[in-house]
Amino acid sequence: MKNLRTIIILLAGAALAACSKQQVSSPEVKKTAGRAMKTSSTPSDKVVVAYIAGSAGNVQAITDSIDFSIVTHVNLAFFDPGTNGEMMANGEPLFADFTAQQINYVVTKAHAAGRKVLPSLVGANPAVGSGNIVELFRPANRTNFINHLADMVTYFNLDGVDVDVEGNQLAAIKNEGNYAGFIAALRNKINPLGKLVTVATPGPNSTTIPNSSIAYFDLVNIMSYDIGYGSSNNHSPYNKAVDDIQYYISNGWPASKLVLGLPAYGFKPTVGTGTRSYKSIVAEYGSAAAYADEYNGYKYNGINTIEAKTQYAVENIKGVMLWELSQDAPGPYNLIKAVGRKINPSAP
Template sequence: MFRTLAAALLALMIAAPAVAKPAKPVVIGYIPTFKDYRPTLEVIDMSKLTHINISFANPDAEGRFVNGDLLACSDGYAPGDGMLPAADIRNIVAKAHKHGVKVLVSLGGGTLPKCSGDWVDLLSDEKRATTVANLVKFAEEFDLDGIDVDLEWEILTAIDKAGRYVQFTAELSRELDKRGLLLTCATASNPGGMIPIGSIPHFDYINLMSYDGVGPTWGPAGGENASMEMARKDIAVWLARGAPKEKIVLGVPFYGRGFGEYAGQFNDYRHILERFGEDAAYGDVIGERCAGCSYITYSGRPTTRAKARLAAEQTAGVMIWELTEDVQGPNSLLDALYDSLNNE
């Protein structure tokens, strides 16, 4: 009898479906190839990333993304030659894949380089299939894990007004999905900078650029670059627009905005700590935030940790703009994000 009972219990255990483990929070970090990213790539702790987005690539006038040994249109960091060597893409992919990190190439950027082809024209009914095919070929030839669409503001609006953004993302998503590849995007959360609702189903992750709440010519005087209030609002906007929690990724900045005597200076997190000392890692402002004052507004470690906790509760994880602006060691923002996301 006992043997029979034990056998029955064993059979039930084998037949019972496994309990799904909670998905690991994503940590998506942008690597900007328009500046010297190589030192960062050598020292960054890849175990704390799930994805790297290489930024940026754009098509040339013919819709090509690669031209021989160079990208067809990019702002590569290469003295005497602005185009990024294709070998750089392969090197980033190889290093990331050794650590199980997925790599995507990001299209566009906040400002398109002069070499870029006309995205509106290249996504017309006559040319869209060729542009999509070139992107798929790009992804396959470089062993990428997907494509990130970071077409922003004016160019995003122009493409959408022409009725071409949703068609483009639908076709690109379909072709990438056939190959098991990802399609993601970056978006603002204000009118004029938001991806259209019709494109939401096409993306695996929607990265919210929850920063730049104030800048050289916009935002309230004395406002914050990336407040907790802004993060909460941006997540709420995209949930209300129908984006599932599993697709939303909260963007966090590794840089600040400077005003007064700090305007136009290097105000990324690394330079802030170099200039003002390690105590700056635990604040969000240098100076006094007020109209006409000289100040820098940024997100230090406590706020960054709080954003990670918010992201863990309400989204799929975090996105970082961008990785070269961090520091190594106990003041690292990447470490703060990772530890908070994983309750450490």
């Protein structure tokens, strides 16, 4: 996202998964107004991935607000390559929503807490003037591109690469048969350096990553939101999250790699229009909105659904992911805190 890229991502990437189903109610989670519940640290066998959208601004303030007892991985969105796959110039990233100073700040804070930071590659809408990602995935170009990625990761002491190529670009790469080969080559390059390779992919549709690439990823973040583009339904219902998880497991995707994506925003009146952050909705309407999935026409995920989804994920897969931190509410209605209350349900 460049400038309005935060909004564009929400309206584009996973919205292609227009396979909305009749909604069912989320399992009831008891509401306690102003509850001060103990938050358990994320256990070592689970993950909580949270994105920071650099285009949203206030990177330092967002980073300072992160509870690293809960968040295990921070993905910085987004980074794009140059025409020849180059990722940096004069110590600064090219076509990125972050400066070198911002990257270093996030890395320093996260590493001090023993957590990981990954740059997220491309997103749904490449930066104007950046390189053609379809061409860069081709065998003739991929080695050079991957070398540049590895150099950037090493330079900033990042912990891997999150591949977030979506939509028409991903479809074109898949049609050329170049996706899995690129991911395999990327892993072969950076995994020996102790770096991760992760991915963001929508619920099952034509732009889901190919099964042949799954073996090369450490984490697979399922973007189970923006469902039913143009409809008046909730874009991220509980039952769709369950369906997505079960689809991938039944098709051989390892549960130990799957991470359920949670949204911190909603739409009004239809999916793809009137985007509004959860933070803004709660700031205006208060606790009644914080625990609901619909308020004054806005449809989103409130605390009850976030907790229910997290509990289901904890019981069935690797963990959860939040898009994205600038849209989360501070204080008692914070969604990451809600995740934390469920990420370790066996704790006293």
